[in-house]
Structure formats: structure tokens, C-alpha cells
Amino acid sequence: MNAQLLTAYEITAGYGAMDILHGVSLSVHPGEIVSIIGPNGAGKSTAFKAMIGVLKPRNGRVVFNGEEITGLRPDLVLRRGLAYVPQGRIVFPLMTVLENLEMGAYTVTDAREVAAALERVYALFPILAERRKQKAGTMSGGEQQMVAIGRALMTKPRLILLDEPSLGLSPKFVTLIFDKLIEMKRAGFTLMIVEQNAARALAIADRGYVLELGRNRLEGAGTALLADPEVKRLYLGG
Numbered sequence: 001m002n003a004q005l006l007t008a009y010e011i012t013a014g015y016g017a018m019d020i021l022h023g024v025s026l027s028v029h030p031g032e033i034v035s036i037i038g039p040n041g042a043g044k045s046t047a048f049k050a051m052i053g054v055l056k057p058r059n060g061r062v063v064f065n066g067e068e069i070t071g072l073r074p075d076l077v078l079r080r081g082l083a084y085v086p087q088g089r090i091v092f093p094l095m096t097v098l099e100n101l102e103m104g105a106y107t108v109t110d111a112r113e114v115a116a117a118l119e120r121v122y123a124l125f126p127i128l129a130e131r132r133k134q135k136a137g138t139m140s141g142g143e144q145q146m147v148a149i150g151r152a153l154m155t156k157p158r159l160i161l162l163d164e165p166s167l168g169l170s171p172k173f174v175t176l177i178f179d180k181l182i183e184m185k186r187a188g189f190t191l192m193i194v195e196q197n198a199a200r201a202l203a204i205a206d207r208g209y210v211l212e213l214g215r216n217r218l219e220g221a222g223t224a225l226l227a228d229p230e231v232k233r234l235y236l237g238g
């Protein structure tokens with residue numbers, strides 16, 4: 001197996017005085033899709049925030065690309081090549097699609113690099129090229145999610161953390177977003193995904209984790225977790 005691209009070792013983190021994560025460990029190897037599932041409130045989003053520096057872990061370490069990034073500011077984490085698409089497909093509604101994408105490249109100073117990044121995003125999401133002049137706030141939920149993902153791709157990140165990319169989308173867009181995640185993997189991106197759609201998230205995953213109450217509960221190959229009786233009962237409605 002390759003060296004790990006990102007490792008979170010026994011992270012303890014929370015809000016105010018309250019710990020939400022109690023020693024969570026997660027890792028991703030280059031080229032993998034890793035999916036994280038678990039009930040509402042398990043701490044999945046909190047784990048992402050602790051890895052990208054929005055929350056400072058009280059304990060534990062985050063190592064990215066061989067360097068410790070524990071508690072490093074989010075903008076510096078992004079410059080190291082770790083991008084984050086937050087839960088809730090947040091776009092700048094009054095800005096155009098193109099302006100939203102350009103915002104994603106604020107750390108990139110070379111105009112040719114920005115142009116090349118735009119071309120990559122448009123190749124993955126042709127609809128964004130067609131709608132480049134449209135205000136992002138007037139697009140459908142699925143289209144806004146593509147804008148949010150496209151914005152994260154503008155820095156050519158080594159790893160992208162996607163928090164609930166399919167949440168609240170119509171079935172057509174859910175299928176489209178999962179297809180795009182597979183396309184991103186084929187294009188060489190490494191992905192870590194938090195998803196309530198456990199069946200689909202595990203189906204596309206090389207590996208997966210189940211978090212419960214701020215702790216690691218289960219982990220394994222995506223196919224193994226899909227076949228796990230407990231995962232089936234609790235998360236796959238079987």
C-alpha cells in the first residue's frame with residue numbers, strides 16, 4: 001500500500017468545553033475514495049472541520065502529505081493542497097458561476113494556472129461552462145453543488161473533503177453527483193466523503209468508516225461494509 005496522504009490520529013475535538021470527537025482516527029491513501037458514514041450528530045462534519053483547521057483538535061494529530069498540519073489555519077491547509085466542500089452547498093449567490101470558480105482560485109497567482117483550472121472544471125462539469133454568466137443563486141440545488149465542488153477543484157488539490165455532497169438533491173442529481181465523484185477519482189483526485197446516502201457512498205468507496213457518538217465504530221473495504229450485517233441493518237435499511 002502507498003504511504004498515506006492524510007492521517008488523523010486519535011483526534012479529540014469539540015465546541016466550547018464540550019468534546020464531540022473522542023479519539024477519532026481516519027486515513028486516506030493517494031487515489032482512494034474513502035467514505036465516512038454514521039448517524040446524525042456522530043461527529044462526521046466535526047471530524048472534517050478538525051482536519052482542515054476550522055476547529056483546533058484538543059488532542060491527536062493530523063498529518064497531510066508527510067507534514068503535520070494539526071491546528072494549522074484553514075487557508076494555509078488549503079495552500080498545502082487539502083480542499084474542503086462544506087455541508088450545504090454554499091455558493092456566493094449573487095456572483096456568477098465564473099466568479100464563484102475564480103474565488104476558489106484565490107490562492108493561485110498565475111493567470112495561466114487559473115485558466116487551466118477553469119478548463120479542468122468545465123471539462124468535468126460542462127453545464128458550468130454553459131452557465132458561466134449565470135448568478136449561482138439562481139441555479140438548481142444540484143447545479144449549485146457542482147459550483148461548490150468546482151470551486152474546490154480550482155486549486156488542483158491533492159485531496160478533497162466533501163461533506164454530504166448529495167444531501168437534499170433530487171434523485172437525478174444524486175446519481176449525477178456520484179457519477180462525478182467517480183469521474184474525479186479517474187481524473188486522479190483523492191476524495192474523502194461524508195454521506196448520509198450510505199449505500200451509494202460505500203458502493204463507490206475503496207474504504208469506508210462508520211462513526212458513532214464521536215468514535216470509530218467500524219472500518220473496512222467499501223464492499224465489505226456494504227455486506228456487513230450491522231451496517232445493513234442500521235444504514236442500508238436492510
Ligand SMILES: Nc1ncnc2c1ncn2[C@@H]1O[C@H](COP(=O)(O)OP(=O)(O)OP(=O)(O)O)[C@@H](O)[C@H]1O
Nearest residue numbers: 015020038039040041042043044045046047087196
Ligand atoms: N458549531 C457548533 N457548536 C456547538 N455544537 C456543535 C456545533 N456544530 C456541531 N455541534 C454538535 O456536535 C455534534 C456533532 O455534530 P456534527 O455536525 O459533527 O455531526 P454529523 O455527524 O456531521 O451530523 P449530520 O449527519 O447531522 O451532519 C452534534 O451534537 C452537534 O449538535
Ligand SMILES: [Mg+2]
Nearest residue numbers: 044045046087
Ligand atoms: Mg454533518
